Amino acid sequence: PPATPQYRPAYHFTPAAHWMNDPNGMVYHKGTYHLFFQHYPEGMEWGPMHWGHATSPDMVSWKEQPIALFPDSLGMIFSGSAVIDANNTAGFGKDAMVAIFTHHDQVAEKKGTNKHQNQSLAYSLDEGKTWKKYAQNPVLKNPGIPDFRDPKVSWHEASKKWVMTLATKDRITFFASPNLKDWTKLSEFGEKLGAHGGVWECPDLFPLTLNGKTHWVLLVSINPGGPNGGSATQYFVGQFDGKTFTPQTTTQKWIDWGKDDYAGVTFAGTGARKIFLGWMSNWEYANQAPTSPWRSAMTAPRDLALKQVGSEIYLTSTPTPEVAKLAQPAQTLKNLTVKSELGLSDKVKMTSPQFQLKLSTKQLQDFAVVLSNAGGEELVIGYDKKANQYFIDRTKAGLSSFSDKFSGRHPGPRLATGPAADLTLLFDATSVELFADGGLTTMTEIFFPKQPFTQLKLRSATGITVDALTYAKLGNTLK
Numbered sequence: 001p002p003a004t005p006q007y008r009p010a011y012h013f014t015p016a017a018h019w020m021n022d023p024n025g026m027v028y029h030k031g032t033y034h035l036f037f038q039h040y041p042e043g044m045e046w047g048p049m050h051w052g053h054a055t056s057p058d059m060v061s062w063k064e065q066p067i068a069l070f071p072d073s074l075g076m077i078f079s080g081s082a083v084i085d086a087n088n089t090a091g092f093g094k095d096a097m098v099a100i101f102t103h104h105d106q107v108a109e110k111k112g113t114n115k116h117q118n119q120s121l122a123y124s125l126d127e128g129k130t131w132k133k134y135a136q137n138p139v140l141k142n143p144g145i146p147d148f149r150d151p152k153v154s155w156h157e158a159s160k161k162w163v164m165t166l167a168t169k170d171r172i173t174f175f176a177s178p179n180l181k182d183w184t185k186l187s188e189f190g191e192k193l194g195a196h197g198g199v200w201e202c203p204d205l206f207p208l209t210l211n212g213k214t215h216w217v218l219l220v221s222i223n224p225g226g227p228n229g230g231s232a233t234q235y236f237v238g239q240f241d242g243k244t245f246t247p248q249t250t251t252q253k254w255i256d257w258g259k260d261d262y263a264g265v266t267f268a269g270t271g272a273r274k275i276f277l278g279w280m281s282n283w284e285y286a287n288q289a290p291t292s293p294w295r296s297a298m299t300a301p302r303d304l305a306l307k308q309v310g311s312e313i314y315l316t317s318t319p320t321p322e323v324a325k326l327a328q329p330a331q332t333l334k335n336l337t338v339k340s341e342l343g344l345s346d347k348v349k350m351t352s353p354q355f356q357l358k359l360s361t362k363q364l365q366d367f368a369v370v371l372s373n374a375g376g377e378e379l380v381i382g383y384d385k386k387a388n389q390y391f392i393d394r395t396k397a398g399l400s401s402f403s404d405k406f407s408g409r410h411p412g413p414r415l416a417t418g419p420a421a422d423l424t425l426l427f428d429a430t431s432v433e434l435f436a437d438g439g440l441t442t443m444t445e446i447f448f449p450k451q452p453f454t455q456l457k458l459r460s461a462t463g464i465t466v467d468a469l470t471y472a473k474l475g476n477t478l479k
């Protein structure tokens, strides 16, 4: 297919060419963020999986590095995590970067053994530049569960051991190890809880504090079965005692209600700060997305925190300060009264596909932010008061015929209460990320306009006063 440079994101990671899916092995080490990723370096569709590699000082300007892990006799390299083994528990060397990943054996899969996914190790002693696979792979063998993958490993300080959170078909299984090599089963979670519209994948388990109290968050991606169809990431807040995860409530929550944030997990090595990013696509149409010569990008990095609303504890996602630093001097419009429609193109010149919009109001009513172009295409992002939902409507936002699952208006509930609301929208060439009410409702969606959106307007059926609308271009130093 002809190249589509107009669709290339500037501050979202994408490989120069070829296929990408899940973020893998994210770890911060010696001032560098490492992002590995599911990659097929010979084609633009999913194929034999490798771990690609990229590095960044700030998670918004990425440098692609040589491929880290290649398929071998044990199989393809599926998703997994990386840790810095500061105490040399595995014996590979002090501060070894150790990748824990799933070996997916296609030959065994065809034979129907149900044992084709096993967990293996690789390590790097030069900050991720070169890698050696562990000679005694796999380290955690499959007992006969067809989906047995995506290990996320972290150091559990209280019990002084490594804990692996593994997606095992319709539940999570936790394992522990003193040395990353010998694993003992701890417990299972979720067989009868949460969303089960599809297989469980790419989990993560980490603590966050709220008002001085520690809570544990369990992320579980699910495909299909997301709230707007296809792939999405649910989460549970609860307690983890080193053995068992006990949720506060049995119903899942969603980290992102849009259609395009999947398989996201957090970086290792960032201390109490938990930084999340996901794959900005959906298995419903990822292989058909109209970009070339690459396919897919990651979301912007997000700081995760907890917030209580009523008796529920939710995750909030907010763009990291590194993203905010991309903002050029902002233009602020105050006290905008919107009755049906208010064009802003004479005030705000949209000269770049990379920009941030912030809106605040003391009295939240129906409203929409509309981006449009001379070709009559529009992307509509807003709030529906009657339904108490935010939404992204990409029905008329450009190309969509590549999949009948792509077009549509996709809602996400407003979880905050009270009349005052704030909204941050991050735009790149083919994506919008919505963070409403301090990140209580988050939505990520991609779109492919036939020409850039250059016009901005606000709409409101009921009328609304927007106290402040701030526009800032993001990153003129980026390509």
Ligand code: FRU
Residues within 6 Å of the ligand: 021, 022, 038, 049, 078, 079, 102, 149, 150, 201, 202, 263
């Ligand atoms: C999630 C996923 C993982 C798997 C990988 C294969 O998108 O299906 O479960 O490890 O992709 O590329």
